[in-house]
Amino acid sequence: MTSIYLAGKIGPNDWREAIVPSIQEAWGDTSHGYEWTEAGVDWPVLPNGAMGQFDYTGPYFVDTCTHSTNGCGQSEHRAGSECEGDYGERAVTLQRCLRSIDRSDIVFAWLQDLTAYGTLTEIGYANGRGKTVVVASPENAGTIDDFYSDATEGRNTHALGMRNLWFAFTLADISIQASTPLEALKQYSDLNPKLESPIEEAFWRAHQEAKLPQLNGLKAQHPVFGGRYRVDFALPEDKICIELDGHAYHSSPEAFTRDRARHRELELDGWRLIRFSGSEINKSPAGCLREAAQLVASFKQ
Numbered sequence: 001m002t003s004i005y006l007a008g009k010i011g012p013n014d015w016r017e018a019i020v021p022s023i024q025e026a027w028g029d030t031s032h033g034y035e036w037t038e039a040g041v042d043w044p045v046l047p048n049g050a051m052g053q054f055d056y057t058g059p060y061f062v063d064t065c066t067h068s069t070n071g072c073g074q075s076e077h078r079a080g081s082e083c084e085g086d087y088g089e090r091a092v093t094l095q096r097c098l099r100s101i102d103r104s105d106i107v108f109a110w111l112q113d114l115t116a117y118g119t120l121t122e123i124g125y126a127n128g129r130g131k132t133v134v135v136a137s138p139e140n141a142g143t144i145d146d147f148y149s150d151a152t153e154g155r156n157t158h159a160l161g162m163r164n165l166w167f168a169f170t171l172a173d174i175s176i177q178a179s180t181p182l183e184a185l186k187q188y189s190d191l192n193p194k195l196e197s198p199i200e201e202a203f204w205r206a207h208q209e210a211k212l213p214q215l216n217g218l219k220a221q222h223p224v225f226g227g228r229y230r231v232d233f234a235l236p237e238d239k240i241c242i243e244l245d246g247h248a249y250h251s252s253p254e255a256f257t258r259d260r261a262r263h264r265e266l267e268l269d270g271w272r273l274i275r276f277s278g279s280e281i282n283k284s285p286a287g288c289l290r291e292a293a294q295l296v297a298s299f300k301q
Helices: 090-102 117-128 144-152 157-170 181-191 198-210 253-268 278-283 285-299
Strands: 003-008 046-050 054-058 106-110 132-137 174-177 219-224 229-235 240-245 272-277
Touching: 003 117, 054 090, 090 117, 106 117, 106 181, 117 132, 117 157, 132 157, 132 181, 174 181, 198 229, 198 240, 198 278, 198 285, 229 253, 240 253, 240 278, 240 285, 253 272, 272 278, 272 285, 278 285
Parallel strands: 003 054, 003 106, 106 132, 132 174, 240 272
Antiparallel strands: 046 054, 219 229, 229 240
């Protein structure tokens, strides 16, 4: 499973909870036999914790009252509750963050605050460690040329929002503009699905290169029937799916029978199926893609 670290400003009931529903309960869980708050203990990895698609590596809430990772180590009093004890100093929190980035495949950073100094450090560190860096923002980040142009024309550069952080976006492998972090991560997931076989990867590469209009909105590994099945590729609104039959998975009698039963169930639910064999994909993924597009167009007539 691909692992992900979610960089960005953190605070009470923040945006991470929409992506990692169990985040608040994970920190301080003593079921492992020791306290996560001990200085030498790394943050846990939550399998499938982020959107059910990524293993979540951090960060976690340190202060149980403020839900902060600043690691200040100060007790705080809030209405109806009292926080006591030292939940780690800044240096400890910093090391946990960096070690979590080290064991992550992707570092996703949400930038919407010009004081996100720690986030800028995380982006730079992740880039230096060769991680896939995704930077998202609700604003168009622009470029250094935009920044200088606005400054030259006398506009207030402090009011330019994310344009002040143009340099952070230059370190990103992928930049996304979205209204929320969850929407941005869904965009990333749609463009970079987790594929299960070389033939799926070949077909998806052909799709990304060709960008055929008939296949706009194509989803990979799309769940159907409440997640009971996943189809290789789908146009969900049109209830059209494309299945690739690799020899290794479909060759046994049991797999053949199971596959045909699923095919019938999909058709009874109104889905139209397009199927290609693994050998057809290996021979010409682009040709199969064009044929799929032609069939989709014919279904819509």
